[in-house]
Amino acid sequence: DAGVIQSPRHEVTEMGQEVTLRCKPISGHNSLFWYRQTMMRGLELLIYFNNNVPIDDSGMPEDRFSAKMPNASFSTLKIQPSEPRDSAVYFCASSLSGNPTYEQYFGPGTRLTVT
Amino acid sequence: KQEVTQIPAALSVPEGENLVLNCSFTDSAIYNLQWFRQDPGKGLTSLLLIQSSQREQTSGRLNASLDKSSGRSTLYIAASQPGDSATYLCAVRNDYKLSFGAGTTVTVRA
Numbered sequence: 001d002a003g004v005i006q007s008p009r010h011e012v013t014e015m016g017q018e019v020t021l022r023c024k025p026i027s028g029h030n031s032l033f034w035y036r037q038t039m040m041r042g043l044e045l046l047i048y049f050n051n052n053v054p055i056d057d058s059g060m061p062e063d064r065f066s067a068k069m070p071n072a073s074f075s076t077l078k079i080q081p082s083e084p085r086d087s088a089v090y091f092c093a094s095s096l097s098g099n100p101t102y103e104q105y106f107g108p109g110t111r112l113t114v115t
Numbered sequence: 116k117q118e119v120t121q122i123p124a125a126l127s128v129p130e131g132e133n134l135v136l137n138c139s140f141t142d143s144a145i146y147n148l149q150w151f152r153q154d155p156g157k158g159l160t161s162l163l164l165i166q167s168s169q170r171e172q173t174s175g176r177l178n179a180s181l182d183k184s185s186g187r188s189t190l191y192i193a194a195s196q197p198g199d200s201a202t203y204l205c206a207v208r209n210d211y212k213l214s215f216g217a218g219t220t221v222t223v224r225a
Contacts, residue, residue: 102147
């Protein structure tokens, strides 16, 4: 099992540019989560998908952020336009909602730097 | 809203000493609690998951206890080693949502 795969691992971009982060969940998992980690705010849930449908996007900071899950094996998180305060590590996690423990498995993260 | 607090924020111990990491949460209506390890610049590794009906879980040198009614969990690491140096995060699950503490950064001195 390859685990949750995220790309790119590192992204450096200039303010105003569009950034797209990608995630491939563990095969068979039907829940997907995007988190952001910063020194100031720690780990925060941005958005939660279940069976490819966004269930809770209350953590998305503003309209510049959008997320999609076109199929069970792929999700994207897009920031347009990016700002320096978006610099953070973005994690994707997946789980199987029918599993009693509902344990989430995390990807290695994408470190985003916006200059 | 669930609030998760971890104390202390940082801990430095000599090799061989036992580690005690604390986690408290405000909403006791949880499904489970997870302890994660995070190495610098790396992702999260799940260490232990305790269901709300359980009092403790053990894995090797790690033991985690849960007192749901008082909103507390403790992670014990026996006979610490330099390789245990990392940040340890506590996360509490309500419904589908995981709420994380800020972490305890542990340094084990050789």
